[in-house]
Amino acid sequence: MAKLDQGPPNYKEMLPPIIKENYGKWQYHEIPQPGVLKHVAESGAALYSVRVGSPRLVSIDFIRDICNLADQYCDGHLRFTTRNNVEFLVSDEAKLKALLETLSAQGYAVGGTGASISNIIHTQGWVHCHTPATDASGVVKAVMDDLYEYFESMKLPAKLKMGLACCLNMCGSTHCSDIGIVGVHRTPPRIDHEKLRKTTEIPTLVASCPTGAIRPDPKNKSVVVNEDKCMYCGNCYTMSPAMEIYDPRNDGIAILIGGKVSNARTAPSFSRMVIPFLPNNPPRWPEVTEAIRSIIELWIANAHKGERLGEWIERIGWEKFFSLSGLPFSEMLIDDYIFARETFRTAAGFKY
Amino acid sequence: MGRGPANPEVKKKVLEYLAKVEKAKSRDVAVAIGEKKSDVDDAVKELTAEDLVEYLYITTTYICLKGKVKTPNS
Amino acid sequence: MTEKKTPLLDELEKGKWPSFVTEMKRAAVKSESAGELLQVLERSYVEHRGHWKHGGIVGVRGYGGGVIGRYVDEPETYPNVAEFHTVRINQPSGFFYNTKTLRTICDIWEKYGSRLTNMHGSTGDVILLGCKTEDIQPIFDEYSEAGFDLGGSGSCLRTTNCCVGPGRCEFACYDTLEACYNITNEFMDELHRPMWPYKSKIKFSGCANDCTGAIARSDISVIGTWRDSIQFDQAAVKEYAAKNFDIQGLVCDKCPTKCLTYNSQAQELSVVAEDCTRCMHCINMMPKAIKAGKEKGASILIGGKSTIVQSAFMSSVVVPFMKMEAESDFEEFKDLVRRIWDWWDENGKSRERLGELIYRVGMGKFLRECEIPAVPQQVFRPRANPYVFWQQDDLDKSGTALDGSKL
Numbered sequence: 001m002a003k004l005d006q007g008p009p010n011y012k013e014m015l016p017p018i019i020k021e022n023y024g025k026w027q028y029h030e031i032p033q034p035g036v037l038k039h040v041a042e043s044g045a046a047l048y049s050v051r052v053g054s055p056r057l058v059s060i061d062f063i064r065d066i067c068n069l070a071d072q073y074c075d076g077h078l079r080f081t082t083r084n085n086v087e088f089l090v091s092d093e094a095k096l097k098a099l100l101e102t103l104s105a106q107g108y109a110v111g112g113t114g115a116s117i118s119n120i121i122h123t124q125g126w127v128h129c130h131t132p133a134t135d136a137s138g139v140v141k142a143v144m145d146d147l148y149e150y151f152e153s154m155k156l157p158a159k160l161k162m163g164l165a166c167c168l169n170m171c172g173s174t175h176c177s178d179i180g181i182v183g184v185h186r187t188p189p190r191i192d193h194e195k196l197r198k199t200t201e202i203p204t205l206v207a208s209c210p211t212g213a214i215r216p217d218p219k220n221k222s223v224v225v226n227e228d229k230c231m232y233c234g235n236c237y238t239m240s241p242a243m244e245i246y247d248p249r250n251d252g253i254a255i256l257i258g259g260k261v262s263n264a265r266t267a268p269s270f271s272r273m274v275i276p277f278l279p280n281n282p283p284r285w286p287e288v289t290e291a292i293r294s295i296i297e298l299w300i301a302n303a304h305k306g307e308r309l310g311e312w313i314e315r316i317g318w319e320k321f322f323s324l325s326g327l328p329f330s331e332m333l334i335d336d337y338i339f340a341r342e343t344f345r346t347a348a349g350f351k352y
Numbered sequence: 353m354g355r356g357p358a359n360p361e362v363k364k365k366v367l368e369y370l371a372k373v374e375k376a377k378s379r380d381v382a383v384a385i386g387e388k389k390s391d392v393d394d395a396v397k398e399l400t401a402e403d404l405v406e407y408l409y410i411t412t413t414y415i416c417l418k419g420k421v422k423t424p425n426s
Numbered sequence: 427m428t429e430k431k432t433p434l435l436d437e438l439e440k441g442k443w444p445s446f447v448t449e450m451k452r453a454a455v456k457s458e459s460a461g462e463l464l465q466v467l468e469r470s471y472v473e474h475r476g477h478w479k480h481g482g483i484v485g486v487r488g489y490g491g492g493v494i495g496r497y498v499d500e501p502e503t504y505p506n507v508a509e510f511h512t513v514r515i516n517q518p519s520g521f522f523y524n525t526k527t528l529r530t531i532c533d534i535w536e537k538y539g540s541r542l543t544n545m546h547g548s549t550g551d552v553i554l555l556g557c558k559t560e561d562i563q564p565i566f567d568e569y570s571e572a573g574f575d576l577g578g579s580g581s582c583l584r585t586t587n588c589c590v591g592p593g594r595c596e597f598a599c600y601d602t603l604e605a606c607y608n609i610t611n612e613f614m615d616e617l618h619r620p621m622w623p624y625k626s627k628i629k630f631s632g633c634a635n636d637c638t639g640a641i642a643r644s645d646i647s648v649i650g651t652w653r654d655s656i657q658f659d660q661a662a663v664k665e666y667a668a669k670n671f672d673i674q675g676l677v678c679d680k681c682p683t684k685c686l687t688y689n690s691q692a693q694e695l696s697v698v699a700e701d702c703t704r705c706m707h708c709i710n711m712m713p714k715a716i717k718a719g720k721e722k723g724a725s726i727l728i729g730g731k732s733t734i735v736q737s738a739f740m741s742s743v744v745v746p747f748m749k750m751e752a753e754s755d756f757e758e759f760k761d762l763v764r765r766i767w768d769w770w771d772e773n774g775k776s777r778e779r780l781g782e783l784i785y786r787v788g789m790g791k792f793l794r795e796c797e798i799p800a801v802p803q804q805v806f807r808p809r810a811n812p813y814v815f816w817q818q819d820d821l822d823k824s825g826t827a828l829d830g831s832k833l
Contacts, residue, residue, distance in 0.1 A: 002563075002570035004488050005614035009527060009573055011519035011603050015593060019522075024592035024601065028713040039594055047594060055446035057555070059453035059460075060532035060541045067525035078528075080521035080545055082589070082638055089594075109444055121548060126470035127446075127463070128496060128512070128555060130480040135470065137446040138438055145441030168733060171548055175738040176642035201422065203374065208411050210735040210777060233734060235411050238480040241499070248474035261642050263634035263649075264707040265682050268641050268740055282471040283437040306676055306711075338737050377776055378621050389771060393621045400490065400619070406483060407490030412777045413581035413620035421483075 016077035018047050018091035034154050035110035036096070037087075048090040050099055053109035053119050053144070053151060056084040057127060057137050073099040083119040083161070085112050111152035115159055117296075118151075120144060121173045122164040125183070131234025132166035133183030133251040139285050140164055143181070146289040147296070157303035157312070160296070161260070169233055178309040179292060180256040180271040185232035187250050188213075189243040193222040196242035208239040253278045253288055257295060258310030269310055272318070274325075276332040298325055320351045358394040362387050366395045367404065367417070375408055375416040432464050434471040453541035459556055460540045462506040466498060484511050484559055486566040490620045492576025493562055509558045510540070513565060514551035514577035516610070516617075519603040520590050521546065534568045548643075549627065550587035551577035582620035586610045588630035589637040596713060597706065598632030599650030599722040600750035606630045608756050616767070623774035623783075626767065627730075633718070634706045640730070640741070645780045646763055647727040647741040648750070652719035655699030656708070662715035667693040677711045723749045726759070728766065729781025739781040744793070746803040765796045790815060 015023070022041035029039040037049040054062070066086055070078040077089045090096050103110055112118040120143065123129060125136030143162070150156055164181040165172035174180030196205075202223060206214050213229035214236055236243040255278065259271030274295070278287045295309075302324065303312035313321045322329045335343045365385040370376065378396055382389040396415055399405035408414045408421055438447045450467070453460035466477050477499045484495040494512040501508035515531065531552060535543065540556030547553040557565060566576065577585035586609065589595070591602030609628065610617065616626075629640035632650040640647035666673060673688045673695070685701035686708055688694075695708075695716070709716045726748055730741035745762065749755040766780065769792065774783045784792045793800050794817075802808075825833050 002486070002488075002567045004570075005618060006570065006573070006575050007611040007614060008516035008575060008607065009518045011522050011593075011607055014518050014522035014524050014527065019593050024598070026592070026594065026596040028596055030713075039596070049594065053444055054545065055444045055449055056544050056546075057446040057449055058543060058545060059449045060536055060543065061452045062449055063528055063532050063543070063545065067528050070525050076525040078523055078525070079590070080523075082521075082587075084545065086545075109442065123548070126467055126476045128478060128510070129476060130478045130496070132476040135467075138435075138471070141438050141441070141443055141445060141447075144443035148442040151443075170732045170734075170738070173548060173639055173643060175732055176639065176740075201374075204410055204421065207776075210411070239410055241479055246475040251474065259642075261636045261639040263636065263703075263705045264710055265680055265705060268636070270738060270740070280474045282474070283434040306680060377623070379623070379771065389621075393615075393619070396621070397615065397619050401488045403487065407485065407580065407620055408483060409491070409580040409620070412624050413490060413622075 014077070014079075016047075016075060016089050016091055018045055019089070021045065022047075031114045031154070034116060034152055035113055036100070037113060045091075046093065048093065048096050050088040050090060050096070050103065050110060051081070051112050052086045052088070052103060053112060054080075054084055054086050055137060055141065056119070056122065069099070069102065073102075081119075083112070083121055085119050109148070109151065114154040115156045116151055116154050117144075117147050117156065117160040117162065120162040120164055120181075121177075123166045123172045125166040129166055131169070131185075131237055131245060133168070133185045133246075134166055134253050134280050135282060136164050136166045136172070136183075138282055139181060139253070139288060142284045142286075142289050143292055146293060150296070155300075156296075157300060158306050158308045160309065167234060168231070174256060175270055176259040176261045176268060177271050178257065178260065179295065180259065181288065181292075182254045182256060183251065184254045184277065185234065185245050185247065185251055186277070187245075187247045188225050188227045188230040188232065189234070189236055189245040191222065191225065192242040192244070193220060194242075196222050196240060200240040200242055205236060205239045205243070208235050210235060248280075252280050253285070255288075255291055255295075258313050260308055260310055266311055266314070269314075271310075273333050274321075274327055276330070295325065317351050323352065356394070358398045359391055362391045363395040363399055366392060366399060370405065370415065370417045370420075375410075375414040375421050377412070378415055381415070430465055430468075432468040435464065435468050450542065456536075457539075457541045459506040459510065460542055462504045463510070463540065463542070463556065466504055466507060478510075484562055486563050486576070489576060489618045491579035491582055491618065492566075494579055495559075496556075507556065510556040511559065511562065513539075513554040513557060513562065514547065514579060514585065515554065515569060516575050516577040516585050517546055517550050517552050517587075519588055519606045520593050521550075522593060522603075530572050531569075531574070534565065534572065537568075538565050549577070550585045576618065578617045578620075578625075580620035581622045581624050582618070582626070583613050583616035584625050584627045585617070586628045586630070587638055589632050591630075591632045595632060597635065597650075597709060597718065599652055599718055600632060600724050602630040602632045602648075602650070605648065605750055605756065605759075608753075609760065612756075612760055622767070622771055624777050624779055626770075626780060628763070633709075634704060635710065641727060642730055642738070642740060643732070644730050644741065645728060646766070647730055648724045648759075649727060650750075651704050651723065651725045651747065653721040653723065653747055654719035656697055656702060656704075656719055657717045658695050658697075659715050659717070660694045663695050663712070664693045666712055666715055671712075673712070677708050680707055682707070723747050723751075723755075726762065729779075729784055731779045731781050735777070736782045736785065739779075739785070741781070743804045744798055746801060762796075762798075769796050788815065 122136040162179045163172045163174040163177040165174045166183040213226045234245045255275035256271035382392040479497045538561040542555045544553035588602035588606035592598040627644040628646040629638040629644035631640045685698045726745040727741035
């Protein structure tokens with residue numbers, strides 16, 4: 001019989017001795033080289049964390065591999081970051097070089113620290129989600145391959161955090177990312193009335209729609225969708241296989257940029273849409289990787305040192321960003337949802 | 353949610369109410385049977401452990417009598 | 427093991443970034459379901475569409491969440507992934523592991539599942555990706571025996587998460603690891619037995635850098651801060667200066683309130699503490715020389731969420747400062763969130779997140795009914811309209827003119 005409600009494993013049992021000894025007594029940190037953090041405690045003790053990118057979707061063989069490395073170099077201690085990187089916790093400086101050499105020889109991706117691009121937070125996509133408008137892991141792989149030089153170096157104006165969500169429910173952390181990649185459906189669900197009658201409890205289906213766009217149609221023993229209210233979330237497909245929303249010719253990707261969560265310098269901010277649609281073009285999504293690279297290169301060329309993507313754009317103005325980037329502006333980029341008004345320019349001053 | 357064992361009276365009323373409906377949010381059950389929400393939550397906790405009631409996730413979580421609501425694939 | 431080809435996915439084994447396709451193939455060596463998952467995914471790459479369905483009640487006895495049902499849409503073609511459910515395992519605070527714990531996770535999953543995982547899901551759990559319905563209870567039983575518990579799914583408190591905190595960060599203003607562990611254990615019913623209008627999330631960040639993205643990704647965001655002045659180590663300031671670090675340009679000029687002054691002659695920093703908003707910029711830039719104040723705690727912000735339904739919301743301040751050191755501080759926090767959850771549970775419509783409810787009924791009502799004092803720190807600026815919902819009980823309702831005659 002299973003024990004209920006015992007809660008998560010106790011973190012105290014997971015901490016290496018150097019952390020237990022210097023808990024809450026860390027004094028400062030530096031980044032001696034890309035991918036390596038050095039934290040120094042008041043006691044003078046130094047902990048090296050070696051950051052390694054992971055695809056997030058990993059086999060248990062991968063986990064056992066990193067366990068073997070952690071046993072060999074870190075007395076069995078490691079952690080993961082919020083952005084799905086692995087961090088080897090090296091308390092013995094003598095082992096640092098050997099670990100880095102082994103990681104390099106075995107092809108691990110070391111980096112993601114300081115003014116670099118870190119791992120892209122992402123969702124399940126075609127691997128496991130039921131309402132994806134694009135794949136997640138594949139797009140991330142294509143983008144990270146393309147931007148790899150910025151992962152293993154620290155030559156960007158500031159840190160760059162990216163997120164990918166495979167539909168507009170935005171489960172990935174895209175709404176406050178420097179660059180958000182968002183899968184978009186653009187057409188309402190298709191109702192298969194016959195299948196619906198066989199498989200679906202209508203009240204349950206009606207209840208599943210967040211905007212109330214689905215109404216019962218008793219005459220037809222089915223439902224109708226008010227297409228003006230549908231925002232293409234796919235929740236109805238959750239409850240009924242007769243409400244398919246995928247649409248290979250119309251699903252794709254939108255790009256939102258300029259968000260952040262940190263309070264440093266400027267308040268946290270939402271990412272803003274700059275490209276409403278790019279096609280799904282697997283396996284390498286070249287339109288997406290090119291668009292993102294262009295934005296990043298423009299930022300590198302124009303930002304002040306230390307300026308995150310959104311801070312740079314807010315300084316020069318979004319209208320200036322569009323003229324510099326050459327990205328087409330259209331009414332699709334002007335908000336027409338609930339809080340649209342706060343984005344309208346209620347001032348007579350602007351640039352071209 | 354309160355703490356401690358549930359009131360058998362409330363458990364009985366929850367079961368009776370759920371027999372009359374397809375599924376419900378536990379708040380709606382509390383309102384319908386005139387009991388405190390926290391007492392209903394305690395009752396539901398025990399009823400699910402007894403396999404009489406189950407949670408049903410349809411973009412929000414409902415409760416229903418075990419096996420009453422069929423969803424695709426169940 | 428399947429011999430079928432996956433030419434499109436094979437393209438994603440090239441390149442320098444670690445490949446999830448390689449990982450799927452490694453899992454597929456010993457797992458038929460992982461092999462079939464590759465086939466399903468290759469087909470998605472050809473057809474530009476997904477092949478998964480949600481639905482069906484799956485779970486373990488006594489819990490209302492922690493497992494998410496997933497089915498392939500053509501079970502006849504792909505029998506090994508006909509049922510391919512996700513199990514969420516509650517992670518240890520700060521994602522710290524010893525290898526014994528990680529190996530235990532692998533060994534149990536190897537017996538029942540696809541050998542595939544996400545380390546970790548966006549909310550924080552260890553995600554075990556792909557198992558059959560009949561195996562869910564045995565999987566839970568074994569993990570439970572080994573000291574693990576399930577995370578949240580459905581209309582419950584979702585798995586809580588925190589930053590690395592005092593475990594390895596000099597910026598941490600409170601013990602995020604302990605707060606997360608302690609408070610998670612307090613709310614086991616709320617985590618495992620969904621009873622609310624919708625989901626609710628708590629994230630613990632040790633400072634305003636907010637490495638967990640608490641302000642954007644949680645209904646209740648606990649963000650470390652301090653109440654007194656930042657502290658300087660002027661000797662360390664001189665070290666930065668000696669290395670030609672641009673203190674004026676990169677630190678002072680970017681201070682949002684211009685409260686920080688650099689005396690380049692003396693090579694010393696000074697601050698007008700009352701003007702500082704504790705944004706962390708100067709501390710980030712000069713961690714050896716600038717530290718947080720001594721009187722540390724956390725700001726409590728609420729209402730954050732992603733887009734569905736009423737747009738994405740950022741959390742906003744409700745309690746500017748709360749101590750987060752002793753057990754009694756945690757108790758105060760727990761009392762506060764209980765009041766907030768009870769109010770939301772009482773007033774929220776189905777599928778309405780906390781922030782959306784406050785937006786619908788008003789912050790004033792929320793503060794009054796949750797007994798939280800209104801303070802200027804809660805807003806950027808006060809209202810511009812005169813539409814105050816006056817509390818009629820507080821007014822003179824005698825209905826008489828100033829001379830006492832009836833109105």
